[in-house]
Amino acid sequence: MSHTTNEAAFERAKKVLPGGVNSPVRAFGSIGATPPVIARGEGGCFFDVEGNRYIDYIQSWGPLILGHAHKEVIEAVCSTAKQGLGFGTPTELESEIAERVLKAYPFLEKLRFVSTGTEAVMTAIRLARGVTGKTAVIKFKGNYHGHSDTLLVQAGSGAATFGHPSSPGVPTDFAKHTLVAEYNDLAAVEAFFKAEHDIACVVIEPIAGNMGLIPADEAFLQGLRKLCTDNGALLIFDEVMSGFRAGPMGACSHTAVRPDMVTFGKVIGGGMPVAAFGANAQIMSHLSPEGPVYQAGTLSGNPVAVAAGIATLKVIQETDGFYDTLTKRAQKLTAGLEAAAQAANIPLVTDVRGSMFGFFFSDKPVKNFTDAAACDIERFKRFYREMLLRGVYLAPSAFEAGFISLATEEDLIDESIAAAHEAMKAIA
Ligand code: KE4
Numbered sequence: 001m002s003h004t005t006n007e008a009a010f011e012r013a014k015k016v017l018p019g020g021v022n023s024p025v026r027a028f029g030s031i032g033a034t035p036p037v038i039a040r041g042e043g044g045c046f047f048d049v050e051g052n053r054y055i056d057y058i059q060s061w062g063p064l065i066l067g068h069a070h071k072e073v074i075e076a077v078c079s080t081a082k083q084g085l086g087f088g089t090p091t092e093l094e095s096e097i098a099e100r101v102l103k104a105y106p107f108l109e110k111l112r113f114v115s116t117g118t119e120a121v122m123t124a125i126r127l128a129r130g131v132t133g134k135t136a137v138i139k140f141k142g143n144y145h146g147h148s149d150t151l152l153v154q155a156g157s158g159a160a161t162f163g164h165p166s167s168p169g170v171p172t173d174f175a176k177h178t179l180v181a182e183y184n185d186l187a188a189v190e191a192f193f194k195a196e197h198d199i200a201c202v203v204i205e206p207i208a209g210n211m212g213l214i215p216a217d218e219a220f221l222q223g224l225r226k227l228c229t230d231n232g233a234l235l236i237f238d239e240v241m242s243g244f245r246a247g248p249m250g251a252c253s254h255t256a257v258r259p260d261m262v263t264f265g266k267v268i269g270g271g272m273p274v275a276a277f278g279a280n281a282q283i284m285s286h287l288s289p290e291g292p293v294y295q296a297g298t299l300s301g302n303p304v305a306v307a308a309g310i311a312t313l314k315v316i317q318e319t320d321g322f323y324d325t326l327t328k329r330a331q332k333l334t335a336g337l338e339a340a341a342q343a344a345n346i347p348l349v350t351d352v353r354g355s356m357f358g359f360f361f362s363d364k365p366v367k368n369f370t371d372a373a374a375c376d377i378e379r380f381k382r383f384y385r386e387m388l389l390r391g392v393y394l395a396p397s398a399f400e401a402g403f404i405s406l407a408t409e410e411d412l413i414d415e416s417i418a419a420a421h422e423a424m425k426a427i428a
Pocket of ligand 1: 021023024025026061115116117118119121145146148157158205209210238239240241242255266275314
């Protein structure tokens with residue numbers, strides 16, 4: 001048990017880490033409060049260094065779909081670690097996790113594992129450029145695909161939270177190959193294909209979680225699929241967040257559209273650093289060592305990390321009605337948030353996809369980043385602080401999604417709804 005306070009622990013961190021964090025959104029910069037410094041997690045909750053309990057709706061930003069310190073995941077990590085932490089050689093565990101992911105996504109034939117979502121999407125782009133011989137990439141305002149130079153252009157998540165979406169340090173020479181369209185705006189993408197014939201790929205979060213939760217319209221995805229097919233470009237679904245979160249086949253559970261490539265992360269690592277990208281065998285045959293497109297990684301497919309992912313996927317795939325259960329709880333929570341807002345006469349819109357949920361302080365539907373940025377962000381910040389005071393830890397940014405884990409039981413949902421009624425009254 002540490003004998004310190006959140007303030008003191010965060011001051012200590014700020015002396016040695018920029019902003020006191022190793023990822024900007026954790027610093028609560030947009031919230032205007034000191035972030036709790038977390039000491040341990042248990043099921044649907046985690047505890048700060050002062051011993052305060054929080055109901056956790058970020059679950060390490062998506063990975064912990066089974067909740068904190070799940071028995072089978074911890075056992076798998078410990079028993080694997082006892083055999084050695086890694087070898088830099090082929091291991092059977094890498095084949096096992098690949099087989100499990102491919103079983104869930106049968107239109108994919110091969111995967112390459114890496115350590116972060118950034119690496120997965122960065123490499124998928126390189127592969128698309130290598131396969132097509134083209135250069136330009138179309139992405140969408142408010143979508144976040146990690147912090148590689150090509151994609152840190154009008155990004156979402158922390159990049160949007162801090163109000164300078166295109167980061168210094170990204171050479172304009174790189175950014176000029178990145179074309180940015182409004183999400184759910186097919187005409188904008190059509191115009192790019194008409195004007196520019198050097199488009200290697202379109203990369204999209206098919207269910208956006210980095211500008212709040214905004215699912216793509218089916219007609220929009222169908223249109224992207226046709227434009228890519230007709231123009232020899234690859235369609236990439238970035239499912240780093242939605243993969244195994246939005247359903248048994250991620251966002252692909254919610255659309256008939258099938259992309260050429262899918263990227264994964266978060267849940268497939270169960271809380272440890274595992275990410276991947278996949279496609280059909282023909283596309284993946286371009287990847288080194290089979291083909292010329294290079295990618296490598298010291299800890300790619302690390303057995304201890306992969307063991308956490310396998311244990312997580314095993315529980316997901318062996319639990320009857322896994323996603324129905326989590327979706328019902330997400331719907332109960334968002335219905336409670338709406339009721340609390342209504343009672344306080346505050347406009348609120350919410351949405352759910354599988355175990356992901358989102359809400360906006362807005363009186364109209366939110367379809368893209370421009371809509372999301374026009375919502376009442378100041379009211380979000382006040383609501384956030386009131387909920388945190390009541391032990392409910394939501395994503396500390398209006399441009400993120402929330403998550404329900406298997407350990408986020410009904411009693412925790414009820415507690416959160418009660419807190420929301422008080423919080424909405426406090427900010428009315
Ligand atoms: P990582 O490099 O952070 O593992 O993954 C990048 C990434 C790629 N694609 C999508 C759709 C993502 O959501 C992410 C990372 N998500 C953010 C939260 N929205 C990670 C949290 C953080 O940046 O600290």
